[in-house]
Amino acid sequence: MADAKEKTLSLQGIGASPGIAVGKAYLLERDDLDVIEKRSIRPEEIGAEISRFKQAVQKAQKNLRQIIEDVPEEYRDHVYILDSHMMLLKDRMIYDGTIEQIKNKRLNAERALKMAVDKVRAVFRSMPDQYFRDRGSDIVHASKLILENLLGTEPQKISDIDKRVIIVAHDLSPAETTQIQLEKVKAFVTDRGSHTSHTGIMARSLEIPAVLGLTDATRLIHTDDLVIVDGSAGTVIVNPNDQIITRYSERKALLEEFQAKVTRTSHLPAETTDGHCLTVAANIEQLEEVVSVMDHGGDGIGLYRTEFLYLNRPDLPSEQDLFDNYRDLVEIMGARQVTIRTLDIGGDKFATSVSWGEEINPALGFRAIRFCLQSPEIFKTQLRAILRAAYFGNMRVMFPMISQVEEIIQAKQMLREAAESLDKAGLPFEGDIEIGAMIEVPSAVFMADILAEEVDFFSIGTNDLIQYSMAIDRVNKHVSQLYQPLHPAVLRMIHRVVQAAKAAEIQVALCGEMAGDLINVPVLLGLELDAISMNPISIPGVKNLVRTLSFEESKRLVQSVLKQATASGVLALIQEAYGTSFETAALFQPRGK
């Protein structure tokens, strides 16, 4: 095998973090619970098999204790998860369950462990509550630690990697990511995961290229294979020939040169050739990302997703937790505006701390403002924290998933009550905060003129708006190609909302992922949005492009675009108008889902 010339393979996945890396692969073994050998043992072997299992558990406990001790200070939040894994290792349902299987079914320890784990997973999988259902994966991660010791495979010590490599994994668990020395990682490649998975978010904030969701990368790539990772295009090339390596090296150089150029000017406003300024702001979901916003020259925060503090924890965050977080954010941003979105839990996200019944159709279900209005305690805690933080900076608030005007009226009433309670308590707060509605449900598009009377601004959330209006589930592979931000139906809706906002003289912004894709920018400019917001790393490229465009010209483009019948018709018009002028730049922008 060593002398055979390896075949070049090209794999397509999700470009979760842009950039190009060329290097040697380092394969992290996948969890092999599903391919465990089944072997019958003789009655006289039972005792030995049981003690082999017990030793494996002891070793697993020792390994895990070591991992916990080695967790660096900044990742302490993950330790709670690892502590519960510690408890799972010696849990009766797994421990005694495995021993029972060895005794009664005369199975080898590996298979017995799998049977015990499967049994427990089945119990959890059938529970009506998402939080409980998700515990299934914790059980798998914990049992994997035992399995490694049973199989005698040395658990891979990610911390021992001594050269810079491209990490190839099935999926990365929190226990694994906390052990990786990130300065050793050139890129991430995984079978599972998406744009919003833990690995994707981490890679983007550290600016490490990542291609996720490749399905069988761990089967096709071997340790020490030469690999090219193009996190912009979502491509991974295994065993490239010299020609391909040269091509990518050139692209990498071009990319770095381009990035250096746009980064130098990114803190300047995005002013068109005819003097119109478009606000280009950032979408973030964690306070830590604010560093990236500053580095990339964001004009503000157009969307602060506030779910993160509620996820991955068994209890709810306190008003003080939330206030501290929001206050830090507005203080760092200073004069630049921060738009905070109230809790948008449900749908494709999940809450571990808030439980409700199973939903057949969560995207249309009990979530966002609907959930908040029904949970006044949770909602008011957040509203109080927002009002208190707004006192320390430039912050405005918006409500997600508004589908009818009563929701805005009720939310404003709760905001008033929150303000009154703060007033009574004598705490400092901003009583005159700007209030906005997210426009992401088709009914809100058609009622925009009515909604506009109740709010100070609109923010069009195109991710959900496209999904709801075109009836396309973004995560369903079979229909996701129908998800077209440039479809005339989508552009007409945006146009309608902007016109309603202009008539009522309120601000209108757009905060979907389409804002970060350069091909869409001339149309968004011409639609006369006041602001667009996106992933921080997309900002320099978008600002750079806006500076080459004419506002008047883009408005004319929109007039003809709105008359098109298809998305491809719109695309053709854009390409005709702007040709290849931004194709180079577009190559290096991160792609959406």
Add this chain to the structure above:
Amino acid sequence: MKMSRRVTIPNELGLHARAAAKIVSLAEQARSQVFIIKDGQEADATSILDIMALYCPCGTEVTVRIADAADVKTLKRIARLIEAGFGEL
């Protein structure tokens, strides 16, 4: 001597992982077996999975039962822990 106590889960999140873990650490100090019982279904109070598998959201009535009168202190402690909502109220 009372060998069991009936309590209602008062906290919003119900018997979730961290709450179950707190019960386990108390039950582990008992001399004999301790059970959490819901609708006749018994869970071993030293097993975090067993407890969670009972699936007890907020408002569920459960019985805490000890097998040995010597563990009455453990019984009291667990009942008090649950009644106090695991410190989350």
